Amino acid sequence: MYPTDTEEKKRPLNLAERIYQQLKNDIFDFQLLPGDRFSENEIARRMQASRTPVREALYRLERDGFVQVHFRSGWQVRPFDFRYFEDLYDVRTLLEVAAVKRLCGRAGLKEQLAGLLTLWCCHEGQRLNDSSLLAEMDEDFHFALLELSGNQEMAAIHRMVCERLRIIRRLDFTQQGRITATYDEHSHILNLMLSGNAEEAAGFLSQHIDVSKNTVRHITLHRIQAAKSRYNINIRAD
Template identity: 65%
Template sequence: MNLAEKVYRQLKEDIFDFRMLPGDRFSESEVAERMQASRTPVREALYRLERDGYVQVYFRNGWQVRPFDFRYFEELYDVRIVLECEVVRRLCMESDRAERLAGLVTIWCCKPSQRQVDPVDVAFLDEEFHFGLLECGQNKQMEAIHKDVCERLRIVRRLDFYEPGRIQATYEEHSSILDAILSADSSRATRELTRHIELSRNTVRDITVHRIQEARQRYSTDLSRK
């Protein structure tokens, strides 16, 4: 991995882990000092992040983590619903769907005492659940588009698991979706999947600056325990 790639990944992780918040301003020299890198790979990483929609440049005035664009997030959720529901419909018609879904069933259709309770861990598992559904669909192009969409939504989706009751509800919703697919009930599976994603979308509509600051503090505490 070259230095520009390393800086790119670290900065993106800083954004996802709330160490850099939407609206935060910074300079190339600040990043270079923190990363112990020259400004050339830092600039290369920043322009790549700009192309990916994570930061924006102010010529002669440094850089800024892109503020939340709620319409943008709403549109990404629409894409998620279309992709995931189509994959679920196809899975309901596959004779080997139980075999394909076995790994997800083990994680999500478990006893309450076996469930994860840490928001950081559950956020990761939730993302892997949705990636897993697309992987079971066995369409590499749909899988790649879906992964890109989910990555762009990652910061707002992580906020979801600090809401009271959302961890327990996520286990129940995922389990119910899997049960519907295994029963070949396409209508119920897509209905419950859509509702599940819509509940996550509602998190975006309730985001405030205070809530993001609070999430940064709590998320940093949770990460430090690991």
């Protein structure tokens, strides 16, 4: 049976998506290091694909802020610029603080926060330890604050900022102590919000984000250095 037109149209999109996800994972896992250069042909050979889906995936990664294109010398993983990430963290903090202040004192807030209270204010024996799952849950917690605030433009900007921070934010949950701290801190933020103390809730939330930022900065620097050391050892071994 021959593929339908719809199936034919889906194939390159699915392949481009697969290449996009693989390259993004390689960047997240420091298999592709900040500053590494490569060509479309190199990726096409590695992925056993034509240049069209590779180019589509790379331009999507460029829009997401993970790679840069140099028209005379190919592509490059975006060099790590902590000032850039700190600027994103500042925007994220402003948005989340504004959202929490809007929510504090709102009628029916406990009902609106019911799902978050169930997830984060549970007994220690009910807490999860899967770092990948916790990274997603943490993101969803902060997304929910913006969604519940009712300003969809703020929520959209916040989601875009968090997408660009994801490359380093997910590292926050590679340490057991940070998983425990996140449960405790999210629970405390929710309880402060329910108490109606907007300033204290906003202040603690800001501190919570700042601790996470400093933690992932330290882990990221360590991971990059370790990856560079492995790369140099492999080169010398060859």
